[in-house]
Amino acid sequence: MDKVRYAVVGAGWISQIAFMPAVAQTGNSEISAIVSGSGPAAQELARFHGGAEVVDYDGYDALLASDRIDAVYIALPNSLHADYTIRALRAGKHALVEKPLAPTVAECEAMITASDASGALLMTAYRLHHEPGTVEVLERIRRGEIGDPRLFSSVFGFQSDAGNHRLRAEHWGGPLQDIGVYCLNAARHVFGDEPIEVCAMGSHGDNDPRFAEVEETVAVTMRFPRGRLAQFVASFGTDAQDSYTVLGTKGTLQIDPAYRFETHLALRQLADGAEQSVYTAADCDHFGAQTAYFSECILRGTRPENDGAEGLADVTIMRAIEAAMQTGQSQKITLPPRPSHPGPDTLRDVPRTDRRLVF
Template identity: 60%
Template sequence: MKKVRYAIVGAGWISQVAFMPSVANSGNSEMTAIVTGNAEAARKLTDFYGIGRTCDYDGYDALLAEDVVDAVYVALPNSMHAEYAIRAMKAGKHAIVEKPLAISVEECEEMIRVAEENGVFLMTAYRLHSEPGTIEVLERLRKGEIGKPKLFASTFSFQSPDTNHRLKGEHWGGPLQDIGVYCLNACRHVFEAEPVEVHAMKVHGNGDPRFTEVEGSMAVTLRFPEDRLAQFIVSFESGETDFYTVIGETGSILVEPGYRFQVTPKIRVSRGDDHQTVEVPESDHFGGQVAYFSDCILTGKAPEPDGAEGLADVAIMLAIEQSAKTGQPQKVSLPPRPRHPEPSMVRTVPRTDRRLVL
């Protein structure tokens, strides 16, 4: 079977703990190169995974010019996503880019344009779009099990270490961009619509030195068409919390944990006094994601979480930031998405304990 060859661009924590270990079990993907500025890490990772090619960032274009990789996985700080994805796509390589896709609407638009001009796929790394539990929830909503969804609520929080680059303003860091994007993306697909108005409030940790450049916590309210509402709170300064709940006309669905990749989500459907726990197959989120993207590449079918999907969340997050800054609600105007996550996108991939985290 032909496999899609990937270069890992940015061999930091998420690459080491999640993406790189997942590739071997995907069935249709392999790692053939690592791009990193840490030569010692590169040596250890290439030895561990049996990867034949490595280079630093100065050698990136030379690598792309060789017949070594078909696609890149970009897991760099947010401010570097656009540059490294665009360079790869101009060289004819497909790109899967960690979220948020970029730091501005203009950068997202340029990434989309370059992908189209060069006949390659650009996918925003929304791993949950191929995860069985997420699709189970969306399918139950589509079947009307709790009536029409009316409300969405979520909290996602943890204590961020002070060394995290996501605390840097220059990289468009902060809890909204790092974990709030999960809540935002979830409510958009729960309602299968784009918000028309957002209102937000932020705090900076009450003097905590971690939050001089980015928020410590943020609370967001979104209005959707047909008078539906979503609210979420995200935080880098609070105990670990991870859930979302959808409340419909006749019942509710609670998903806890809702977003973390390390564990299988637990789903509880409630209608009055009737409570049902839904079993979800265990699956490696990152393995499912790369298997899905590689299938898209091999079959020529465009991925659902494409560049426009990433652009939508970036545009909404910028409006959220403006609201938090001014204290005023912000209008949002986006075209409806032509596609949403659905069962054909699910890839159930075995988890692995084989990883090297430096």
């Protein structure tokens, strides 16, 4: 096998605009099936992306039982991640799953158990682990260029469209799960450690009907070992912003933009308020890079860095954040240390493409 054959499970916006166009750029991956409930649109997408077969959700298990695919990309609403992933893993198909991995700790653990039992690989789709800008930030911190990192501060917000499934509680929607997870994940790898305590507040907006079921804005403070602190705000009701700042004992890193796949990460390094350097990440297709990396793991039989346990860690923390919002009391967290973090070995150089079909 020289290419990993993917079934795209859920042919919505993120699959159309980002994942499917990127696959052809990887050199080691291809789309062999699209699993969707949108028949005509899925057929047109399949023709556009090389003639993949189209399967409805009732035919999913038969597809998994066949030898026509090797892996699945799960881009369904959060509430469906565990079911469709576990079915794939039990059938021996590898699974690349959009974040958050699943709504509950128990579901994440069941996904990891299914992967361990079958030997099929499970990877959480943290695309930023595979693009050069994020890795450059982490490498500068590891080299001690800003001294000891002490504070992390981030804002990620935009105006969410009414009717989006991310605004529905039944799918574990909300700004924390959709975009706050980027801030949370970044803080964990900036410090190279896991938080030990969180406190948080949430707002449902000012009588905005979009936020009847989920928060408009979530503000979080996390305590890390060695007295380090991280704060972030995630919002579905603000002007567009995605940035973070890392303050060390000898310098500062300002990253803006930081998280979106459509832009190039930009970095300013300062010391005592004076600019030391400016950096803009090289062009890279984030989705292509993560897919190329996962396919390489499959072809080589190696465990991905951003495995199921990486997704489980963020879900554990997000559930503690929710408990802090609900109770008004800080929540203690106990997580095992991560055995690895994003670095040069997780980078993959995949060029962007303008060839896409979006409905």
